[in-house]
Amino acid sequence: MTSFRRVSQSAAVCLAGLVAFSTPAWAHGDEPHSTTTTSVKPAAAAPAAKPAAKPATSKAVAVTPAAKKVTTAKKSVTTTTMAAHQTDMHTHAADSTGYDAAHDAMTPALPGTSLKIVATPDPVRGVNLHLMTTNFRFAPMSVNRHSTLGEGHVHLYVDGTKVGRAYGEWVHLMVEPGEHTIRAVLSANDHSTWSADGHAIEASAVVKVGAPAMMHHHGEVVAPDGMTFDMSAMPVMGGANVYVRASGFRFAPEMVNQAPVYGAGHAHISVDGKPMGRLYGPAAYVPLAPGPHLIEITPATNTHDALVDADGTAISVSEVVWVR
Numbered sequence: 001m002t003s004f005r006r007v008s009q010s011a012a013v014c015l016a017g018l019v020a021f022s023t024p025a026w027a028h029g030d031e032p033h034s035t036t037t038t039s040v041k042p043a044a045a046a047p048a049a050k051p052a053a054k055p056a057t058s059k060a061v062a063v064t065p066a067a068k069k070v071t072t073a074k075k076s077v078t079t080t081t082m083a084a085h086q087t088d089m090h091t092h093a094a095d096s097t098g099y100d101a102a103h104d105a106m107t108p109a110l111p112g113t114s115l116k117i118v119a120t121p122d123p124v125r126g127v128n129l130h131l132m133t134t135n136f137r138f139a140p141m142s143v144n145r146h147s148t149l150g151e152g153h154v155h156l157y158v159d160g161t162k163v164g165r166a167y168g169e170w171v172h173l174m175v176e177p178g179e180h181t182i183r184a185v186l187s188a189n190d191h192s193t194w195s196a197d198g199h200a201i202e203a204s205a206v207v208k209v210g211a212p213a214m215m216h217h218h219g220e221v222v223a224p225d226g227m228t229f230d231m232s233a234m235p236v237m238g239g240a241n242v243y244v245r246a247s248g249f250r251f252a253p254e255m256v257n258q259a260p261v262y263g264a265g266h267a268h269i270s271v272d273g274k275p276m277g278r279l280y281g282p283a284a285y286v287p288l289a290p291g292p293h294l295i296e297i298t299p300a301t302n303t304h305d306a307l308v309d310a311d312g313t314a315i316s317v318s319e320v321v322w323v324r
Contacts, residue, residue: 109194109201110135110150115186119205122172123257124304125212126277129156129171129205130254131184139189140167140243140283144236147188153285155191157183164239168281170253179208223299223307223315224248224263231297233319239287240321242269242295244279253280255302265301288323295319 118130131154139151143165154166156173158180163173166184173182186194186201194201227248234241244267252264256278267279271286271293279297286295296318299307306314 105192106195106198106200107147107188107192109186109196113150113186113194113196113201115154115184115201115203117182117184117203117205119182119207121207121209123213126172126174127180127182127207127209128253128256129166129173129182129184131166131169131171131203133169133186136186136194138166138168140241142189143167143241143285144191145189147190147192152186152188152194155185155187157185164287165285167241167283167285170280172253172256172278172280174277175209177209177211179206181206218300218303219305220308220312220314221260221262221301221305223309227263227307229299229315229317231295231317231319233286233295233321235288235321235323236285237324239285240293240295240323242279242284242286242297244282244297246282246299249299249307251279251281252302256280257304258302260301260303260305265299265307268298268300268304270296270298288321290323292320292322295321 113135114133115136116132118132120128120130122128135150137151138153139148140153142148142151143153156163156166156171158173158175160181160183165187181204183204184202188194225248228246229249230245232243232245234243248263250264251266252261253266255261255264256266269276269279269284269286271288273294276286296316298314298316301307308314
C-alpha cells in the first residue's frame with residue numbers, strides 16, 4: 001500500500017525556482033556556467049507564528065511498480081572555472097528574513113572551512129546551483145538556534161539582492177534570462193556569517209541564463225509501490241521552513257533533466273497556486289509575505305513527469321502557513 005496526504009489534484013507542470021544538474025543538449029540559449037571558489041586559511045529562532053492549519057486528509061492508495069516509458073535528450077555541458085576569490089568586505093542587501101543584525105556579525109569557522117559554487121543554466125528555466133563545502137554540514141533542523149561550529153546553511157544573493165537560503169548542497173533558483181552574479185555566503189544557525197581571518201566565507205559565480213523553454217511537456221509515472229510522501233511547514237520571519245518526509249522516493253538533484261530513474265527525482269513547489277520552484281532535498285526555505293499561504297509540493301521524476309497513484313491521480317501534499 002502507498003499512502004499520501006493529499007488535498008488537491010494537479011497535472012504536472014514545469015516549475016523552476018528555489019529551493020536544489022546537468023543540462024541536456026536541447027537547452028536553447030544556455031551558456032556555459034562560471035564558478036568562483038572561496039577557500040579560507042585555517043582559523044583558530046525566530047518566534048513561531050500561529051500554528052499552521054492542516055486541511056489535508058490522509059488516504060491510502062495501492063500502486064503498481066510499472067512506469068510509463070519516457071524519453072530524454074542527451075546532455076551537453078561545458079564549464080569554465082574562474083580564479084579563486086576572497087572578499088575583503090561583508091555587505092548585505094535588504095534581508096527579507098528580518099535577521100539583519102545577526103547577518104552583520106561574523107563567527108570564526110573551523111580551520112579549513114571552505115565554500116565553492118557551481119552554477120549551471122537549467123534548460124527549462126532558471127539556474128541550478130551546487131554548493132560544495134569542507135568542514136561544514138547543512139543543518140536545516142537547527143536553523144534559528146544557537147551557533148554550532150561546523151554547521152548551518154547558506155544565504156543566497158542574485159545581483160546583490162538576497163533571494164533566500166540554501167538548506168542543502170543543491171538548489172534551483174528562478175531567475176530571468178540574462179547574465180547574473182550569484183553569491184553564496186556560509187552562515188551559522190543563528191544567521192551570523194562564518195568567517196576566517198575576519199573575512200566572510202563566501203563564493204560567487206557568473207552565469208548566463210537563456211529564455212525559458214517554450215515547449216516542455218510532462219507525462220505521468222505511476223509511483224513506486226509502498227511509496228509515502230508527506231510534508232510540514234513551519235512559519236518563520238519572512239517565510240516558512242518546509243520539510244518533506246518520503247519513503248520509496250529519493251531526491252536526486254544531480255540527475256535532474258537526465259534519464260529517469262524509477263523512485264528518484266525532485267519535487268515542485270507552488271504557493272497560493274503559483275509555481276515557485278523545485279525542491280531538491282527534504283528541507284527548503286520559502287520566502288513569503290505576511291499572511292496566510294497555501295504551500296503545495298508535488299513529487300516528480302528527473303524529467304519532470306508527475307508521479308500518480310494507481311488511479312492516475314497526481315500525488316501532492318499541501319499545508320497552510322501563517323507568516324507574521
